[in-house]
Amino acid sequence: MTDPLSNRAALRRRVVDFLAHHDPRTTDRLDFLRARYDAGLAWVWFPEGHGGLGLPRSLQPEVDGPFDEAGSPDNNRHANGIGLGMAAPTILRFGTEEQKQRFLRPLWTGEELWCQLFSEPGAGSDLAAVATRAVREGDEWVVNGQKVWTSGAHIARFAILIARTHPDLPKHQGLTYFLCDMTDPGVDVRPLRQITGEAEFNEVFLTDVRIPDSRRLGAEGQGWQIANATLNNERVAIGGGLSPREDGMVGVVARTWREHPDRRTPELHDRLLSLWLEAEVARLAALRLGQKLEQGQPGPEGAAMKLTFARLAQQLSGLELELLGEAGLRYDDWTLRRPETVSLVGREAGYRYLRAKGNSIEGGTSEILRNIVAERVLGLPAEHRVDKDLPWKELAR
Structure with missing residues (x-):
């Protein structure tokens, strides 16, 4: 065909x-x-x-x-976004045939959910600084360390994991990528309560966890390259999904505007129109990105989409509260819960406002993503790159 x-x-x-x-x-x-x-x-x-x-x-x-x-x-896609959007394309690209046969089918059917063991207390935005160690012992790797901000770890069967295997090499070169069974001995998942009152995030402690070498993804020391491919897929999954016009948060706020004519002011009207136009531009940009994905692997453009998604979600959720007035300050339940799925549009306005605060942190902080867009998309010089042969005044021109 x-x-x-x-x-x-x-x-x-x-x-x-x-x-x-x-x-x-x-x-x-x-x-x-x-x-x-x-x-x-x-x-x-x-x-x-x-x-x-x-x-x-x-x-x-x-x-x-x-x-x-x-x-x-449904194949449980809302609870398995990390598996479908990140683990699957990474396994397809870098995995052995045996790994593809073992993991892709139960991942897609939702029989096995996945989480992401990347960030650490001292290595979030600087992912290459991870300290979790994996030491080779025969045909196994013994892993020790701590991961944090792990979405869905409490329901996941498997995890994509980055660990340091060669501490003597520069930090970007000493990482290796693994597929970790979350039910193995030594994996300890603890909830992290958020501003919403829920604990969709977790911290994960790894103590003498044994991972077979057959679950190493890619070559030893190739972890940084594979992790970057995974993160590109993540940002596309978060901010680059195809959707109809007035979908998501902008649709929620537009409906709120129509349903509360008594709350309308010229200033709020101008803000809504501006955000609506930005959301439509972002939707069309996502459509263009989807067309580019057909030609190859996702590139750094996904960072721009995720960056835009986070900003719009926060601004739109704030506008919604202003439109609702006192009703927007209500919150249903502060009881600690560990949800399986997260949806900005499926809850009340107060939840949306609070949860959107995390959008500029998860999946890469907005500050880091701006650097990626500047350097890898726009081709601007890196902030730390200084030509020592030129005086500062010349560099500033």
């Missing part, structure tokens, strides 16, 4: 045929999802044999639409 139109038509026929033989109303949920994966109708841009058909990513809606209309079961 090479012609785009024939791709589309053939894909539709494949979906229709699959649904004719697998009625979602009568087929067991997991049986349905496994069969869909095996038919290449999970993520169509993945290779055949790994849940896909090797087709352009833009054809995915041709699959998802009919499946949704037929009432097909």
Whole structure:
């Protein structure tokens, strides 16, 4: 299937045929999802044999639409965003065939949820400074260290993990990437309560955790390269998703505006229009980024999308509170909870306002992402790069 139109038509026929033989109303949920994966109708841009058909990513809606209309079961995508958006494309790109066969299918079906063991108390924005150690002992690696801000660690079966394996090398060169079983002895997950009252984040202590070398992803010392690929995927997943017009937070605030005419002022109207336009520009930019992804791996442009998403979420949630007045200050429950999913649009305004504060931290702080955009997208000189042959006044020109 090479012609785009024939791709589309053939894909539709494949979906229709699959649904004719697998009625979602009568087929067991997991049986349905496994069969869909095996038919290449999970993520169509993945290779055949790994849940896909090797087709352009833009054809995915041709699959998802009919499946949704037929009432097909969900693969727990809201609880497994890290697995689907980060672990899966990384395993596909850097994993062995054995690793792909072992992990991708149960990851997509939602049988095994994933989390991310990257950040540490002393290595958040400076990820290359991680101190967690992995020491080789025969065919195993013994891991000791602490990770923090780990979303979903309390429900995850596996984790993508970066550890230092070569402490004698420069920090970017001494890292190795692993796939860690969260049920192994020595993995201790503890909740971190947030400003919302919930604990979707965790800290994870690793004490003599033994990871088989067969679960090392990529070569020894290749961790930094693989981690960067993972982070590019993460930022695209957070801020680069395709969506209809007036979706997400801007849709919530627009509905609030329409439902509360008594709260309208010219100043609030101007702010809403400005944010609405920015959200639409961001949506169209995400569409363009999706087209670029069809041509290869995600690049640093994803950082710009994630940066924009965080800023808009915070500004829109603040505007919503102003539109609601006193009603916006109400909050339903401060009881400590450990949720499986997070949704800005599925809760009350007070939650949205508080939770959005974390958007500029998670997935890379906005300060770091601005540097990435400046240096890797716009090509501006790095802040620390100084040409010693020129005086400061010349450099400033």
